[in-house]
Amino acid sequence: MIKVQNLTKKFSGHTAVNDISFEVKRGEIIGFLGPNGAGKTTTMRMLTGFLHPTRGSVEIAGTDVFEHPLEARRHIGYMPESCPLYLDMRVDEYLTFRAQIKGVPRRALKARRNAVKEQCGLTDTGRRIIGQLSKGYKQRVGLADSLLHDPDLLILDEPTAGLDPNQIREVRELIRQLAERHTLLLSTHILPEAEMACQRIMIINQGRLVASDTTESLQKRLLGDALIVADILGSPSEITEGLNGLSGVDGVESEALEEGWNQYRIDSASPNVRSQIFDCAVSKGWKLRELHLESRSLEDIFVAITHGDSHTEATR
Amino acid sequence: MRSFFVLWKRELSALFLSPIAYVMLMFFLLVTGCGFYWLVKENLELTSAVQGLMVVIWFCMLIVLPILTMRTFAEERKSGTFETLLTAPVHESSVVLAKFAGVLTFFLMMCAPTLLYLLIVRHLDPEMAMLLDPGPVLGGYLVVGLIASAFIALGLLASALTSNQIIAAISTFSIMSVIFFGGLFEPHLSKNPMVRDIGGYLSSALHLMEAARGIFDTRTLMLYLSLTILFLFGTIKAVEARR
Numbered sequence: 022m023i024k025v026q027n028l029t030k031k032f033s034g035h036t037a038v039n040d041i042s043f044e045v046k047r048g049e050i051i052g053f054l055g056p057n058g059a060g061k062t063t064t065m066r067m068l069t070g071f072l073h074p075t076r077g078s079v080e081i082a083g084t085d086v087f088e089h090p091l092e093a094r095r096h097i098g099y100m101p102e103s104c105p106l107y108l109d110m111r112v113d114e115y116l117t118f119r120a121q122i123k124g125v126p127r128r129a130l131k132a133r134r135n136a137v138k139e140q141c142g143l144t145d146t147g148r149r150i151i152g153q154l155s156k157g158y159k160q161r162v163g164l165a166d167s168l169l170h171d172p173d174l175l176i177l178d179e180p181t182a183g184l185d186p187n188q189i190r191e192v193r194e195l196i197r198q199l200a201e202r203h204t205l206l207l208s209t210h211i212l213p214e215a216e217m218a219c220q221r222i223m224i225i226n227q228g229r230l231v232a233s234d235t236t237e238s239l240q241k242r243l244l245g246d247a248l249i250v251a252d253i254l255g256s257p258s259e260i261t262e263g264l265n266g267l268s269g270v271d272g273v274e275s276e277a278l279e280e281g282w283n284q285y286r287i288d289s290a291s292p293n294v295r296s297q298i299f300d301c302a303v304s305k306g307w308k309l310r311e312l313h314l315e316s317r318s319l320e321d322i323f324v325a326i327t328h329g330d331s332h333t334e335a336t337r
Numbered sequence: 338m339r340s341f342f343v344l345w346k347r348e349l350s351a352l353f354l355s356p357i358a359y360v361m362l363m364f365f366l367l368v369t370g371c372g373f374y375w376l377v378k379e380n381l382e383l384t385s386a387v388q389g390l391m392v393v394i395w396f397c398m399l400i401v402l403p404i405l406t407m408r409t410f411a412e413e414r415k416s417g418t419f420e421t422l423l424t425a426p427v428h429e430s431s432v433v434l435a436k437f438a439g440v441l442t443f444f445l446m447m448c449a450p451t452l453l454y455l456l457i458v459r460h461l462d463p464e465m466a467m468l469l470d471p472g473p474v475l476g477g478y479l480v481v482g483l484i485a486s487a488f489i490a491l492g493l494l495a496s497a498l499t500s501n502q503i504i505a506a507i508s509t510f511s512i513m514s515v516i517f518f519g520g521l522f523e524p525h526l527s528k529n530p531m532v533r534d535i536g537g538y539l540s541s542a543l544h545l546m547e548a549a550r551g552i553f554d555t556r557t558l559m560l561y562l563s564l565t566i567l568f569l570f571g572t573i574k575a576v577e578a579r580r
Binding site: 069091095099101103105107108109118119121123124166 | 339340343344347351354355416417418419420421422423424425426427428579
């Protein structure tokens, strides 16, 4: 669906996107992650043909975006970052206008408009002036617009930016529904969002693609080891020694809790070491009240990858 | 072609939705109305009053056109709708031409009521109106349209080059005023005859007065048509150069 090769964009001396290549298959849902100023928006603008790259090529559905821009754009539904709309128009007027310039046939226009309005929960807002709508509703109008010509590929740049938690939930729900029928590329810096919705994550940092994989295999690859948490009653030094003696345990950190309880964070190559910890506690007569595997989130992956690059924003 | 008409309609309705366009309409009708009243009162011949009216319209264009054109691209750039517009499957040139046609249509609609002035004169003083030949009037309005297209195209170019509406308006206004005043004060422009000749050739006021006297000059036609094409071409290039 998308084929990007050696994409590079330089803005007067500053390289915003540096030699990115990736492919997206039909039906995939891709989360595009990165800190602010990493080059997400620039990459998306190049995918839609709004910006021309300094080097490299982009193919959408087999069409080169820069050689046949109009043909390629017919396949793309794009919602830019701040979701810009004509604030002086009514919702219906705006959607009709957008459908017309996107070449929706005259006969199908009204049906199409009503379909996207229903999809995005805008059925009662047709007569409202866009400028008077709340941010969440504006976002819906933007989303409805990107769906009008029933594109194969949806590119959404930070679709939940600036919304309140309820609105975020609604937009997420909407995205989940859309994912059933479209190829989806969405950028975000809100990690749970990507974790929930996306099959594959691409992390971009300082204009470079630093990781591209499924959430699970990223976890495995980057964090590898399992982290096990156990609450045990007893003398910390003895217990630490005992735990360290187990095979498969790479390291133990302890933290004092109330009334003699200690929490031990155990680094291990495999999660299976839990049963050994239990056996060990039983044989030595320790009291064990909690034993669980800490699931590591995308946030940890993100921090692991982009750590120490907080100056990216300043150089923008 | 369909997208051109859709965009043209959108441009025209955007003008009618903005309060500034109504302020401009009022300003235009007030100045041309008062100007024409005064010209008819002072002149015995209607032909010279019509000539004068053309110059008054040209003076109004100096204010009206920069203000009508300043928002075309600058506003879209600033609000970000430029991005949604140009990622839709429409060609840059149809966007530029539609905006041009939209503003030109609005301006011509603005000019239309001035034709009523002539009908009013005919109603008040049929004898005076009898002496007026329709040819020069038609020629005058044709040249008004030509001048307007050249300077609307200039305004679009200025608007496409910046995201600041004020800068766009002031630069259009400056270039138009050089031509306006250069033509008006042509005899005092310089002692150098060449400078005065160039000033005379470029003077829109002189072109209008000649056209309203019944002289049809193809040089005028060519000048404004080529200026329009040049500026529109520049605008298309400026829109493409966002990359």
